[in-house]
Amino acid sequence: QVQLRESGGGLVQVGDSLSLSCTASGRTSSTFHMGWFRQSPGKEREFVAAINLSFGTTYYADFVKGRFTISRDTDAVMAHLRMNDLEPEDTALYYCAGAKYIWSEYSYAAEYDYWGQGTQVTVSS
Numbered sequence: 001q002v003q004l005r006e007s008g009g010g011l012v013q014v015g016d017s018l019s020l021s022c023t024a025s026g027r028t029s030s031t032f033h034m035g036w037f038r039q040s041p042g043k044e045r046e047f048v049a050a051i052n053l054s055f056g057t058t059y060y061a062d063f064v065k066g067r068f069t070i071s072r073d074t075d076a077v078m079a080h081l082r083m084n085d086l087e088p089e090d091t092a093l094y095y096c097a098g099a100k101y102i103w104s105e106y107s108y109a110a111e112y113d114y115w116g117q118g119t120q121v122t123v124s125s
Helices: none
Strands: 004-005 012-013 018-026 032-040 046-052 058-060 067-070 078-083 090-098 121-125
Touching: 004 090, 018 032, 018 090, 018 121, 032 078, 032 121, 046 078, 058 067
Parallel strands: 012 121
Antiparallel strands: 004 018, 018 078, 032 046, 032 090, 046 058, 067 078, 090 121
């Protein structure tokens, strides 16, 4: 089993930046891909960004518009999400997800085997 733990959420102002981190523990050899999803009240969970931990290849949702950057640690099974120029619409519970294989699309939640509990990001205007 793999456990994922998110950190770094909080309350920020419009235009601020925030960094989230996701740490994997347990059988981390089963995690080759990590992604970030988010969910706002009354909305479905949506894909934000993902990264192939072996090659560093990154994938982003269109709405990121260059504001967010996903990165990895090369010494540990960790992924980071740097979010710049935050907007009130970015307010959500952000989840980290991990997968051993991605068979179709990185943006599909069903591709991921493990999920964290989520970290809240609130952007105040």
